[in-house]
Amino acid sequence: MYASNTGKIYFLSDFHLCAPNHKESLIREKRIVDFLQRISADATEIFIVGDIFDFWFEYKRVVPKGFIRLLGTLALLSDRGIKIHFFPGNHDMWVKDYFQKEFSCLVYHQPEEFMLYGKSFFIGHGDGLGPGDHGYKMLKKVFRNPVAQSLFGILPPYIGMTLADFFSRKSREATGKENEAAFMGEENEWLVSYAKDILQTKHYDYFIFGHRHLPIDMSLSPTSRYINLGDWIRYFTYATFDGTKLILKSEFEENENLIIRKP
Numbered sequence: 030m031y032a033s034n035t036g037k038i039y040f041l042s043d044f045h046l047c048a049p050n051h052k053e054s055l056i057r058e059k060r061i062v063d064f065l066q067r068i069s070a071d072a073t074e075i076f077i078v079g080d081i082f083d084f085w086f087e088y089k090r091v092v093p094k095g096f097i098r099l100l101g102t103l104a105l106l107s108d109r110g111i112k113i114h115f116f117p118g119n120h121d122m123w124v125k126d127y128f129q130k131e132f133s134c135l136v137y138h139q140p141e142e143f144m145l146y147g148k149s150f151f152i153g154h155g156d157g158l159g160p161g162d163h164g165y166k167m168l169k170k171v172f173r174n175p176v177a178q179s180l181f182g183i184l185p186p187y188i189g190m191t192l193a194d195f196f197s198r199k200s201r202e203a204t205g206k207e208n209e210a211a212f213m214g215e216e217n218e219w220l221v222s223y224a225k226d227i228l229q230t231k232h233y234d235y236f237i238f239g240h241r242h243l244p245i246d247m248s249l250s251p252t253s254r255y256i257n258l259g260d261w262i263r264y265f266t267y268a269t270f271d272g273t274k275l276i277l278k279s280e281f282e283e284n285e286n287l288i289i290r291k292p
Contacts, residue, residue: 036073038145041267042154042239043260045120046096048083061261062098064280065106072111074145078239078258079118079154087125104132116140118240119156146272148234151227155240155257159219159226212243212289221247224255235275237268246277247291259288 044061046054065075085093107113113134117124128134140153215221224236228249236255244259244266256277259266264287265280279285 037068037071038074038076038270039068039072039267040076040078040152040237040256040258040269041261042078042116042258043080043118043242043262044099045080045083045260045262046099051095054083057261058096058099060265060280062102064267065099065102069106069109069111072106074112074114075106076114076152076237077116078152078237079116079156080120080239081115081118082121085117085121086123087127092127100131103128103134107132107134114152116152116154116239118154142233145270148270148272149232150235150237151224151233152237155220155238158238159221159223212245215247215291218245220257221245221249221255224249224253228253235270244277244279244288245291246288264288 041064044057046058048054068075081099082093082096103113113128113132114137115124115128115134116137124136126136128136137153140151140158143150143152212218218241220236220238220241224233227233227236233253236249236253237258238256239258239260241257242260242262242264243257244264245255245257247255249255254275256268256275258268258277259279264284266277266284266288267280268275268277270276277288277290279288
């Protein structure tokens with residue numbers, strides 16, 4: 030259990046940098062960097078809840094090319110005393126210790142509990158949670174296996190990254206329609222079902238996930254809320270918590286009416 034007691038806290042997820050191509054990714058990266066620089070004026074903590082990259086693998090002495098604007102900004106914010114939390118997603122699950130060493134980022138490979146301003150939070154990327162998606166859950170076990178990671182690490186970076194790009198595109202093709210679908214109803218949203226199951230045994234004031242790519246703010250009970258953070262591809266959404274209110278919003282006013290709100 031991790032705790033915070035001061036300042037404004039921000040949550041965002043699903044940048045998918047590198048997708049669908051360098052040109053579009055660079056535009057998106059600059060928007061994200063601009064946002065992070067602006068919120069640094071009042072942020073004390075920033076939670077990035079998965080899929081910063083469309084693929085990421087850390088060789089022992091090599092990291093993927095690119096993303097220098099974002100990584101430099103995160104390092105600068107950390108140097109200023111802003112705590113950075115990162116939950117690797119299904120596209121960047123092979124994060125190792127580069128973030129910790131370069132800018133003291135806190136990395137979590139499983140959902141975690143936090144106490145923030147006296148409120149209880151359950152936070153995770155969201156992939157492989159809840160009912161269904163059995164094929165991916167099996168694949169995730171393989172990808173999480175240290176032996177599989179070590180074998181991949183033997184490949185020269187050029188070959189490894191080429192293969193990674195291929196499989197990342199296939200993953201988007203397999204899950205893209207599901208993640209970009211309209212709200213499917215409370216009973217058919219897997220992460221909503223997952224949160225409700227947890228509430229049967231333990232209370233949390235807020236559940237915060239990424240992965241779904243659809244911004245959702247839903248009441249699970251009179252004292253518990255579910256938030257899906259959307260993405261920075263279509264919605265440019267994020268959540269902010271000042272100790273009193275948690276608000277899900279978009280960088281662009283025209284996207285506000287695309288956020289699913291269920292009181």
